[in-house]
Amino acid sequence: MHPADRLSGVELSLIRQINALATPLSVNLGIGEPNVEPDARLREMAARAATTSWHYSANAGALSLRKKLCAGLPFDPKSEVCVTAGTQEGLFAIFTAFVNPGDEVLVPNPGFLSYATLAKICGASPVTYDLDPPSWQIDVEALRRKITPKTKLIIINSPSNPLGAVIAPETLAAIAALGPLVVSDEIYREIWYDDRPASMLDLGAHENVIVLNGLSKSHAMTGLRLGWILAHQSLMQPIVTAHQYVATCASVFSQALAEMILDDPDWNASWLADVRAQFRAQREAALYAIRHELEADLAPPAGAFYAFAPVPSCDTISFAKTLATDAAVLVIPGLAFGTRGQGFIRISYAASAEQITAGIERIGRFLRASGL
Numbered sequence: 001m002h003p004a005d006r007l008s009g010v011e012l013s014l015i016r017q018i019n020a021l022a023t024p025l026s027v028n029l030g031i032g033e034p035n036v037e038p039d040a041r042l043r044e045m046a047a048r049a050a051t052t053s054w055h056y057s058a059n060a061g062a063l064s065l066r067k068k069l070c071a072g073l074p075f076d077p078k079s080e081v082c083v084t085a086g087t088q089e090g091l092f093a094i095f096t097a098f099v100n101p102g103d104e105v106l107v108p109n110p111g112f113l114s115y116a117t118l119a120k121i122c123g124a125s126p127v128t129y130d131l132d133p134p135s136w137q138i139d140v141e142a143l144r145r146k147i148t149p150k151t152k153l154i155i156i157n158s159p160s161n162p163l164g165a166v167i168a169p170e171t172l173a174a175i176a177a178l179g180p181l182v183v184s185d186e187i188y189r190e191i192w193y194d195d196r197p198a199s200m201l202d203l204g205a206h207e208n209v210i211v212l213n214g215l216s217k218s219h220a221m222t223g224l225r226l227g228w229i230l231a232h233q234s235l236m237q238p239i240v241t242a243h244q245y246v247a248t249c250a251s252v253f254s255q256a257l258a259e260m261i262l263d264d265p266d267w268n269a270s271w272l273a274d275v276r277a278q279f280r281a282q283r284e285a286a287l288y289a290i291r292h293e294l295e296a297d298l299a300p301p302a303g304a305f306y307a308f309a310p311v312p313s314c315d316t317i318s319f320a321k322t323l324a325t326d327a328a329v330l331v332i333p334g335l336a337f338g339t340r341g342q343g344f345i346r347i348s349y350a351a352s353a354e355q356i357t358a359g360i361e362r363i364g365r366f367l368r369a370s371g372l
Contacts, residue, residue, distance in 0.1 A: 022324070026328045060334050095122050109340045
């Protein structure tokens, strides 16, 4: 038996391949998961959420939650929001709803690896648009030149995984005006350090813009799989149809917990402030260690919890795998995120300051010992 052609060339991501090399002695600076634990209030809310209905919700999610997600926004909770099993499932539903074989999907390079893979699964061609160091910003005119009659989606991600870069509001507006459907992945939007990142939602309900967000990163709920999509009604109907056949509905437990979080704005604001303060301290530990151990002076990432650090010229995939096995530290090779990632590694500072320092010191010792 042979797998479907749509999976030809698709394998487990390099992120998962690297993390599979972990041992009890490894320092893990590879996984994109917050090192944040629920506080007493969040655990109490989770206990209450577990006592609520265990039956299906509507395919698009509980209407009471959809109303909260649309609060203050020009979206109809009955027809313009869909609660998903995380943003990954949301992306799958969007691609299933709109992307045909032969289409083109514009994806950032470097950018999160799922975007190009989902295009391939749908039989489309991922077409990259380049982001250049050190600012990693989008050149809108260069992006415009990539658009062809086959272009179905433009994918943007702010704050960025793996770069930590944030897209300026005027750039978001310019991208929305380009014409094709725009998918804005904003899962890291609540993790920022100076100014809150702009959102495509700030532009109103554009008929060609789809926005994804969720609680996985901001509330350390990666395993509870809770995300959502906001889009104009004309776009949402096929998304909900695809979502129905992928997941039926998001976890009703996770939906109930999300409602309780949104119903307690004072606690939520305090939680998010504490999360940002923790990641700010961890960012400083990472930047200090990178500067002293890797001799690279990076501009502080504006959001998310990743540093995209340059390393000496080498095959960064082999380099990362050797670090995992010989130096017991996990980082993700930049090539996992596209060809523009060659010469870089993604260091996640979603770890304690002690782990961050120890892990980057191991990388520095390995580089010096190997003469790279």
